[in-house]
Ligand SMILES: Nc1ncnc2c1ncn2[C@@H]1O[C@H](COP(=O)(O)OP(=O)(O)OP(=O)(O)O)[C@@H](O)[C@H]1O
């Protein structure tokens with residue numbers, strides 16, 4: 001009984017580390033832009049499609065797939081940044097969001113042109129080994145994803161809070177016009193943020209898909225959903241919040257799936273999200289709720 | 301030091317500055333007075349490079365900066381204390397000061413030293429250095445905004461209405477700081493509504509109305525001009 | 539001349555316009571809802587249950603389904619009054635997904651003429667046969683849809699040109715100012731959301747009876763985001779905006795069937811470029827205002 005529960009939690013944390021990776025990207029880009037990039041998931045999906053394409057057509061080399069996935073995601077990220085965020089007036093936040101949705105549709109169709117079938121194999125990073133810890137087990141590729149996620153969190157944290165570029169990014173996200181008076185070039189900050197976020201997305205997509213060992217066009221929607229939910233659960237604008245949000249989402253899902261079924265799993269995560277947004281909009285660890293509330297609640 | 305000639309700045313088709321000529325001399329406090337909507341903030345933005353003038357030239361110490369970007373102007377030594385302060389509310393005071401030094405080269409070892417100097421000058425900021433800047437009082441925020449601008453080690457400090465919305469006692473403190481800075485050799489271009497206080501620190505005064513300079517002289521001349529005195533200092537005989 | 543295919547496209551435009559209007563109503567009060575598809579779905583299910591299983595008359599079922607959707611809209615709005623911006627958007631998304639997923643578990647069947655009829659989880663809800671049982675042609679049903687749409691537009695038009703419409707827009711532009719000026723924000727937000735739920739409900743119920751089959755998957759987030767996008771393409775200045783958006787999308791996509799396989803690439807790109815130049819849509823507030831002035835000037839002369 002209790003072993004089941006603990007095992008579920010372990011599984012949840014493993015799968016949840018993928019959500020955490022996605023949430024990191026979301027929270028960073030939302031923190032800087034204050035605008036929602038709906039096409040984040042689909043960009044990763046198309047990036048991974050390019051990776052799969054290179055796997056099928058160029059060489060069966062895992063590093064090549066990783067590299068092409070990340071590079072393609074970055075290129076797509078720049079495309080989205082230029083078209084949906086740089087070119088669209090900052091005053092109308094919703095225009096950017098709808099524009100990123102339009103590009104989502106575009107990216108999905110491009111993916112279907114690249115590889116027209118419904119599913120494709122995605123190369124595994126590891127020979128899936130089952131690690132045993134007493135009565136509990138964990139799959140090695142998920143454990144690896146978990147470790148990479150923690151590492152990325154540390155690197156990102158150091159970058160944002162310890163470097164001058166990070167300081168400029170935070171200043172811009174805190175008060176864009178004031179940062180201009182400090183000599184910070186907003187458009188470079190935006191560009192840089194998109195590159196970083198796309199790299200994280202590429203890594204996330206690669207790890208998640210190679211653990212799943214297959215890719216479908218639905219991955220885009222899935223990634224946007226999971227990333228958004230995890231970000232909201234942890235609280236917008238906080239890196240560690242995004243990670244915790246992802247892990248919690250994973251744990252809830254794993255248990256709901258074990259004691260229920262896939263539908264119950266999905267309902268329970270949305271129910272948790274909805275209840276939390278009503279009771280504690282700042283996230284489960286909702287520190288500084290009022291401030292977060294203020295940033296994120298800018299109007300249409 | 302800073303020289304603007306025949307500057308015309310537009311917001312779309314609205315001409316906010318209609319051929320403005322102005323000079324701020326080294327080591328002096330140059331004060332710009334004018335009614336609401338005269339174009340004072342527009343002048344400051346044009347100098348800082350946030351707005352681009354359609355015609356005219358801008359020189360800083362014999363260097364033509366007319367076509368230089370806002371970012372480079374900060375590096376060249378123009379720092380702005382913006383109207384309404386605009387500190388970074390969700391960053392600590394220490395981090396706010398760090399952002400002021402972003403325009404300085406990374407290798408500049410003096411940054412930490414300068415932060416300590418700012419804390420010496422503004423002890424209240426020191427006490428609260430790990431506090432979020434958004435939680436500071438208006439007066440403290442103004443001090444932070446000044447300190448942040450000074451962190452760029454500017455050749456000229458632009459201050460847009462530093463007394464805006466502050467209690468008289470704090471206003472006095474702010475002006476004491478301005479006076480002190482000036483005595484230490486900082487060149488200041490000051491925009492003010494509070495003409496009485498401004499004139500106590502000013503070495504040279506410009507009046508602008510509807511985007512044009514209508515008067516230019518030293519403070520004592522203002523006191524002599526009946527019409528201007530009435531308009532800006534009130535009618536009581538001083 | 540008017541073949542069945544064309545009629546289906548036209549009636550589709552009419553029904554989808556209703557959910558687009560619903561999203562638009564929320565948009566003008568300053569919020570972005572990702573969840574209007576929930577009300578579309580609630581009414582589709584409720585209305586179809588009423589006609590098919592309970593034998594209610596069509597109009598009563600239409601009002602019943604839409605009313606239920608309106609109540610749900612108001613309820614959710616009352617629960618979410620304290621949050622806005624992205625928090626509100628995600629909360630509406632979460633609610634809509636909860637509705638869709640619950641429908642996957644929802645089963646309510648009667649045996650009618652030896653057949654089990656009614657919603658049955660993921661298998662959906664078929665045999666919504668009101669149109670056939672009453673011998674309604676596609677043309678007649680299309681006219682019926684447009685009658686409802688016309689009434690809805692007229693109703694919203696009246697609201698927009700009343701004090702209520704002004705209050706809605708005021709909520710959108712500056713809720714703080716609105717509350718200072720004595721507007722009871724909560725009451726009006728709930729009212730707007732109920733109206734929006736009702737509008738989506740009309741579309742949903744009509745949709746179910748037009749296609750005779752519905753399943754939870756129809757009411758997914760794509761429907762919601764599309765209806766949001768329609769208002770933004772067509773323009774946020776008038777209730778005609780969302781309808782223009784629907785006509786452009788469905789009409790355009792249908793007319794370029796020749797480039798099958800590239801339509802989203804073309805259309806998505808066009809939409810993104812359009813939003814650069816018209817970030818509040820074709821008929822935005824400014825253009826509507828200018829148009830009105832022009833019109834007034836003309837009629838005065
Ligand atoms: N973003 C803008 N778009 C259009 N017009 C503007 C804009 N900002 C300022 N203006 C106009 O330019 C003129 C000068 O404005 P400015 O802000 O420079 O005045 P100011 O002298 O600083 O006034 P105050 O004392 O109230 O701060 C005003 O007529 C104002 O309406």
Ligand SMILES: [Mg+2]
Nearest residue numbers: 340341342383
């Ligand atoms: Mg001003």
